[in-house]
Amino acid sequence: MQIFVNSKYDFIKWRYAAVAFSVIWILVGLGFFIKRGINWGIDFAGGASITLKFKDAVPLDRLRAELKDASIQQYGKAEERAVLIRLPQQGREGDYAAEIVGKLNRDLNPQGAGKLDLNYQGRDGITELLASTDPDIKGTNAAAHDYYKNVAQNVIARRSELGLFTNTSQVTSTPGVTTGIARVLNEKTFLGSFNVLNQETVGPQVGKELQQKALMAVLLSTLAMGIYLWLRFDLMFGISAVMCIIHDVLISIAFLGMINGEFMHSQAKTFAEQLQKASKDSHEQVRLALNRALQRQPNEKEIARGLQFLKDSYAAALERDFILVSLYVDDRKLLPDDQQFLFTSSDGSKKAIKTVGDKFITLQSENFKNASQPLYAIISPDEKVLTLPVGYTPSADEYTHWLQCGIDAFRKVK
Numbered sequence: 001m002q003i004f005v006n007s008k009y010d011f012i013k014w015r016y017a018a019v020a021f022s023v024i025w026i027l028v029g030l031g032f033f034i035k036r037g038i039n040w041g042i043d044f045a046g047g048a049s050i051t052l053k054f055k056d057a058v059p060l061d062r063l064r065a066e067l068k069d070a071s072i073q074q075y076g077k078a079e080e081r082a083v084l085i086r087l088p089q090q091g092r093e094g095d096y097a098a099e100i101v102g103k104l105n106r107d108l109n110p111q112g113a114g115k116l117d118l119n120y121q122g123r124d125g126i127t128e129l130l131a132s133t134d135p136d137i138k139g140t141n142a143a144a145h146d147y148y149k150n151v152a153q154n155v156i157a158r159r160s161e162l163g164l165f166t167n168t169s170q171v172t173s174t175p176g177v178t179t180g181i182a183r184v185l186n187e188k189t190f191l192g193s194f195n196v197l198n199q200e201t202v203g204p205q206v207g208k209e210l211q212q213k214a215l216m217a218v219l220l221s222t223l224a225m226g227i228y229l230w231l232r233f234d235l236m237f238g239i240s241a242v243m244c245i246i247h248d249v250l251i252s253i254a255f256l257g258m259i260n261g262e263f264m265h266s267q268a269k270t271f272a273e274q275l276q277k278a279s280k281d282s283h284e285q286v287r288l289a290l291n292r293a294l295q296r297q298p299n300e301k302e303i304a305r306g307l308q309f310l311k312d313s314y315a316a317a318l319e320r321d322f323i324l325v326s327l328y329v330d331d332r333k334l335l336p337d338d339q340q341f342l343f344t345s346s347d348g349s350k351k352a353i354k355t356v357g358d359k360f361i362t363l364q365s366e367n368f369k370n371a372s373q374p375l376y377a378i379i380s381p382d383e384k385v386l387t388l389p390v391g392y393t394p395s396a397d398e399y400t401h402w403l404q405c406g407i408d409a410f411r412k413v414k
Contacts (some may be wrong), residue, residue, distance in 0.1 A: 031255020135180030164195035378406030
C-alpha cells in the first residue's frame with residue numbers, strides 16, 4: 001500500500017515562517033520569565049519532598065488541609081495509593097521533611113497513643129520494644145539484643161516487600177516472629193495509616209548552590225560541545241548543530257515559562273540526558289552530512305571490516321583482560337532499611353540514600369566528580385583508578401586506546 005504518492009516536499013520554502021514562529025515563541029516565554037521570574041522547584045529553591053504509601057484510600061482533603069502550602073500529586077498508579085508531597089523552603093536549615101512526617105503520623109493515627117506504629121517505625125524502635133519486654137525470655141545480654149534485632153530486621157524487610165502492612169497476619173507470619181513476639185506486637189503496636197517510601201530535605205543554602213552549579217554545568221557543557229563540533233567537523237556544520245541544540249533548549253524553557261512550570265532536579269537530570277543524546281545525534285548527523293557532501297557513503301565491505309575490528313579489538317580485550325561491572329544509577333529498587341541512610345557529601349549537602357540508584361549515582365559523583373551517563377572507569381583490585389574515566393566514546397580506535405592505557409597502568413603498579 002502506497003501512503004505517500006509524492007515523497008518530495010519542499011520544506012525549505014517554510015523556513016522563514018518556522019524561524020519567525022521560533023523567535024516569537026522564545027520571546028513570549030522570555031516575557032513570562034521577566035514578569036513572574038523563574039519558578040525554581042524544591043530541589044533548587046529548598047524545601048521538602050515526601051513520598052507516602054497509604055493503607056486505605058489517600059485522604060487528599062485531609063492532607064491539603066494539614067499542608068496548605070504543599071503540592072500534592074499521585075505517585076505511581078492510583079491503586080498503589082501513594083502520593084508525592086512537595087513543600088516550599090522555610091528559610092532555615094533542618095530536617096523539615098522529618099518534622100512534617102512526624103506531624104502527619106500524629107494527626108492521622110490518633111488511635112496509636114502509647115503504641116508503636118509498625119508502618120512508621122524503623123528497626124531500632126521495634127528492637128527496643130522487643131528487648132524491653134523480652135517475650136522469648138532471652139535475657140538482657142548482647143546476644144539477646146542481637147536476637148531481637150534480627151527479628152525486627154525481618155519485620156522491616158517484610159514491610160519493604162509489601163510496601164506497608166495492611167493486617168496483623170502479615171506481621172505475625174514474618175520469619176522469626178514467635179508466639180510470644182506476636183503477642184507483644186498485637187498488644188503494644190498498631191498498623192498506622194501510611195508508610196514513608198522516601199523523604200528528603202533541601203536547605204535554602206544547598207538549593208542556592210544547586211542553582212549555581214546547574215546553570216554553570218549547562219553553560220559549560222554547551223560551550224564545550226560547540227568547541228568540539230567546531231574542531232571535529234567543518235565550522236558551518238558545527239555552528240548549525242549547536243544552533244539546533246540551543247534552539248530546542250530555548251523552546252523547552254520558553255514553554256516552562258508559559259505554564260509557570262517548576263525547574264526540578266529530576267528535570268535537570270532529564271535535560272542533561274537529552275543534551276547528551278542531542279550531542280551524540282549531532283555528532284552522527286554531521287558525520288553523515290560530511291559523508292554525503294564528499295560522496296563517500298560506507299559500502300558493505302567497509303561496514304563488515306568495521307564490525308570485525310570491533311570484535312577483534314576492544315570486545316576481545318574486555319573478555320580477556322577485564323572484569324566488567326555495571327552499576328545502574330536509574331535502578332529504583334529500594335534498599336533494605338538497614339542500608340538506607342542520610343549521606344553528607346564533600347560540599348556539605350545532604351542526600352537520602354533510599355534506592356540502589358541513589359547509592360550508585362552518589363558513588364559516581366563523589367569519587368569521579370561526574371554525573372554523565374554512561375561513564376567508564378578502569379579500577380585496580382585495590383580500588384585505585386588506573387586512568388581517567390571517559391564517557392560516550394563512539395570511536396573504536398579511541399576506546400581501544402583507552403583500554404590499553406588502563407592495562408599498561410595496571411602492569412606498572414603490579
